[in-house]
Amino acid sequence: MNYQISKEPIDIQSVIDKVVQRNAGAITTFIGTVRELTKGKKTLFLIYDAYEAMAVKKLEQIGREIEERWEGAQVAITHRVGRLDITDIAVVIAVSTPHRADAYDANRYAIERIKEIVPIWKKEHWEDDEEWMGNQLETVAYPSGKPEESDLNE
Amino acid sequence: MNYQISKEPIDIQSVIDKVVQRNAGAITTFIGTVRELTKGKKTLFLIYDAYEAMAVKKLEQIGREIEERWEGAQVAITHRVGRLDITDIAVVIAVSTPHRADAYDANRYAIERIKEIVPIWKKEHWEDDEEWMGNQLETVAYPSGKPEESDLNE
């Protein structure tokens, strides 16, 4: 159960515990939190929704990609769904590796891939508006507006 | 108290809690753990020792360096001393920033700086030997064998 979609608040330590291994010298975590201000606009809260069964499969795929690229890596990812307030945790990614450089690189890879291929969406609620966000509005965009075929499947 | 030397096991969550902020979109942590195998040699346990008062000052310096380089960054670091067994946690670095790329880069900067300027030493205990390690044996070396003057003080 290293890859989960959770309706409840995420316990960071329990995600980390899944990647503890005797040959890890480093564990990195990425904790995505709800930020109040984006380009001067004040977020009140977010709603995350997921195509849950497929999202878990895609998180598993990302984990396999990492274990193939970074030798000895172990990965665990939990993504929250539902309503999240400012500073609440949306996602926790834990990666353990023998050496520290890999732990940073592999963790970074995981969050970028989540933003490309995992069917999860957030709806931003501001004081006077609300909108489903797509990643065309984020800094990471699909090449040609959608994932390349090679990105989508293993 | 964002920078500490601890004789007790480090509680990861309590380090993370110190950097939670409303304008963080990302928190990264680095957790350094005791690895069993290094180049085929089996570690039994480690002893960490610190020049504690100076180590805390140097951790604080690293935090200030990060807050100057990465806007909006908040940092907390706790380093353990004493005897550590395999998988035990030697150091936890937590960095929060508005955007995720900075959280990875600033965190990586912290661990590299710790290995350069913070007066902490580890003694490796193998089955038939023991030795104080210096970072000349690690992948990161001082240029010219010791830190440049500009590296040492603010």
Added chain:
Amino acid sequence: MNKVLFFAHLRDAVGEEFLKIDASGKTVAELKVELVRNYNLPKLDSVMTAVNEEFAQDDEVIQDGDEVAFIPPVSGG
């Protein structure tokens, strides 16, 4: 019959989490055209499709019983 799922702004537009449609024998592209004709669906060009929880290309032919999902640009993380 096929279960066709909608998410994010598509769900708001359709007003349903899913529809039961007989799409068997149609390609993904043909089903998209049909849905745009029958519902007020915006932006289907940038919407990906999954068949049985795996991304599918526009020329994939839908089989009876396949679960089809329309995947707007994702925004997790």
Added chain:
Amino acid sequence: MNKVLFFAHLRDAVGEEFLKIDASGKTVAELKVELVRNYNLPKLDSVMTAVNEEFAQDDEVIQDGDEVAFIPPVSGG
């Protein structure tokens, strides 16, 4: 008088956590030479020095009451 601290393999060599020495007026380099002469200290070339918990250069002059520490290459993290 000055408190002079040793760490890691230097502490093992000296056999003490610190010594009480009158080093005032001496440079860091001069103190190093004196210590190597009086104790079986290996590898002082790659050892840095801190005066009052701040790194110091070899030409820094030690004042009465300064705390001096010899800092072998560090290995934390």
